[in-house]
Amino acid sequence: MTDIDRDQYQIKTEPYYRPVADEIAMYEAAYAARMPVMLKGPTGCGKSRFVEHMAWRLGKPLITVACNEDMTASDLVGRFLLDINGTKWQDGPLTVAARIGAICYLDEVVEARQDTTVVIHPLTDHRRELPLEKKGELVHAHPDFQLVISYNPGYQSLMKDLKQSTKQRFGGLDFDYPKTEVESEIVAHEGGVDKETAEKLVQIAQRSRNLKGHGLDEGMSTRLLVYAAQLISKGISPQDACQMALVTPLTDDPDMRDTLGAAVNTYF
Numbered sequence: 001m002t003d004i005d006r007d008q009y010q011i012k013t014e015p016y017y018r019p020v021a022d023e024i025a026m027y028e029a030a031y032a033a034r035m036p037v038m039l040k041g042p043t044g045c046g047k048s049r050f051v052e053h054m055a056w057r058l059g060k061p062l063i064t065v066a067c068n069e070d071m072t073a074s075d076l077v078g079r080f081l082l083d084i085n086g087t088k089w090q091d092g093p094l095t096v097a098a099r100i101g102a103i104c105y106l107d108e109v110v111e112a113r114q115d116t117t118v119v120i121h122p123l124t125d126h127r128r129e130l131p132l133e134k135k136g137e138l139v140h141a142h143p144d145f146q147l148v149i150s151y152n153p154g155y156q157s158l159m160k161d162l163k164q165s166t167k168q169r170f171g172g173l174d175f176d177y178p179k180t181e182v183e184s185e186i187v188a189h190e191g192g193v194d195k196e197t198a199e200k201l202v203q204i205a206q207r208s209r210n211l212k213g214h215g216l217d218e219g220m221s222t223r224l225l226v227y228a229a230q231l232i233s234k235g236i237s238p239q240d241a242c243q244m245a246l247v248t249p250l251t252d253d254p255d256m257r258d259t260l261g262a263a264v265n266t267y268f
């Protein structure tokens, strides 16, 4: 049916994922039912890593699409391209995933325009099909196909939200920054630092998370803590590492930078 190289999307080695609650069992049940899943939570808290881990665990290929506001339905579904022999249809990532039976992960789907989002509708109900209108083909999703989206509830404006008719096609799993002990374990593992250093980084992040809505749009993510830890493990001083990985990316406001710098100095 298709000449797509399925193997390239297969995850060969286990992505490290530290479970936080019962999300692995919940996801496995959802996958068994081929239920579309929505992962909700702030940026950098482990949603993408979780999907990678689950795709590996289930032995299914994974196709990830980072969504943005310029994305059109054709970017997901496919389009005709011109080549020397004339026009040639090229499947988009969603179509490829539906054909080969991959898990298709649409990261930050709320960024995409609503007219783009609706193309997933017929794939996410009992039909499990994708009409390629321009090509005049109806793709029936492979039995292994599953759709997963991520969604940052704190981030979108009133202008940007998913329609109820889209939302109500998914089961939802809530993600958040893990509790201190677990997050420290993750930062130590991923960043190559000792537990004590990791815990200090987590405590700095927790201070910044308390400033969310009080001058900061978002607190420091687990991802940034991993960056800071990686710099420290390469011999950078903790102060410089925190400045580069935790403070500078987060805000341009000089007062807020001072406040965050003071939090860093409390621990290092």
Ligand code: ADP
Binding pocket: 016, 017, 018, 019, 020, 041, 042, 043, 044, 045, 046, 047, 048, 049, 050, 186, 190, 222, 223, 226
């Ligand atoms: P998101 O998709 O939520 O924006 P990611 O999945 O990219 O975030 O997570 C950012 C980084 O944080 C990962 O690369 C990983 O190093 C780390 N991380 C966060 N949570 C976990 C977890 N539970 N287990 C393992 N690593 C994690």
